[in-house]
Amino acid sequence: MRNVELICILSLLGLASDGQAAAPVPLVRYFPPPAPNAAVIVAMQRQSALALVGAITPEAIASIMRSAQPAARLQTLYIDSPGGDVASAIRLTEFLRSHKTRVIVAGRCFSACANFVFAGAVAKDVLPGSLVGIHGSTYTYYDGTTLRFAKAYDRAAMAQWRDKDVTVAPQVARLDDMQRQFYSARQLSLTYHDVFARYEIRRAALPSASACPDYLLWALDRPLLEGMGIKGLGAVWTPRNADEARSVAIDLGMSGPQIFFGSAARLDSTCRQDETLVDKLKSWVDALRALTGT
Template sequence: MFLTRFLKLFVLVAVGLFSYEAAAGVSIENRELVYEGPISAKNNERAITLYEAAVDKPSTLVITSGGGNVDLGMDLGEFILEHDLDVKVNTFCFSSCANYVFTAGKNKWLGENAILGWHGDAASAYWRDSDINAMVRHLEGEEKSKEWQELRQHYDDITRKSVVREKQFFKRISTDHALLTIGLSKDLVKAAVKQKARGWTVTPALLEKMGVSNIKFISSPWQPKNNPRFPLLILQ
């Protein structure tokens, strides 16, 4: 029961229903590629187009995002790896942003008050039976049953492919995949539900231990803090 409630919070976060989500927009400013808003196909395409068109190529991606689709997050992470970009988080990076964008940076810059958080891996982003029930509720009988089975198979296939891709991605960046699941233990999920936490964050020391290297600070050293507007468990 605790896990179900916890993952339900994740779904709300993933679609951007929180106050920290910035207005969507991608631009180049002062030789930095600035990416604000959800990770989406449109924003990714805009980022790639701007980068390719720039004569003086950006060396840093500055991102403010609550995340988005798992595979689109990995697309953006792979773009960062291919172009050897630094990643800078001034204020907020959660979900797919933290999973695949922050971890992909050549150097990973954090603002003093930045919120950096995780809530699960690709396997956590499964479609529940109740989600599929809602999709076919307008159908009846054999047609409903057939459509339900096809949708169940479709979303299970997507999840399986994303899980395989995610493991390959983390092998490529030499980072412990457990970073994406460390907060899903029974005790921590129970604590998160009790504290109404949306996920977890970790200290620089734990990030380094899990293979997230080259962490740098924009001004003063960053340490995760409890923020009442976006509560996260702090793991160390």
């Protein structure tokens, strides 16, 4: 546990003492987790606020629950996370909802962070220079002590898991059920996740030398977040265009071409064999930018 004064955290986030926002830097720069699948929990003295930096894991959730003051609600959770496992993210979300905690994205909120913590929080903000990103379904599995990942469409990986451990299929079915129950209970839509999953299937079916861009995440703007049915949106900063989204992604430690920023219709038309000439030109431009790093 790292304890810092609240004014220090606000300074790191690029906020002036009067609360006016400036361009923040991601929290991970100041509080790097000790390992890729670990997290740092930062307690802010004299305030009912915490920060989660890193992966959403059972250990991180347990630390947050221990750190929250028993006699007072946890008012704010700053988060900079690449994601984590579904069960832990849902457990964290339920805990935050019970405290009516405001979630403030200060860097990354990807994968399970976006799918559950951000989507389910009663109130949320996105600070300048931050991104909220989703992708298709990804399943996690412990091979001994090693955490493995596989996409839902990757039948070879899933088959390999089943050969090693007969509990994999029930685990995957349980995770699917948990996500759908979570979204149904909050009247949230999985439509955009399905759009990204269809893109991933098309991308995986193409030759490796294909001009189809290889996106890992879809950065969502406010209209898309509202389209998912997400409620409680406060001040939500989003990039002005795809170029700015790529620039922010690089600042957050990713490769710019790994981020898609645009409409559902455009993503749903990406990598189709029957693309229109305009769609093909857009794909070629994306591929060129990926090669040149622009």
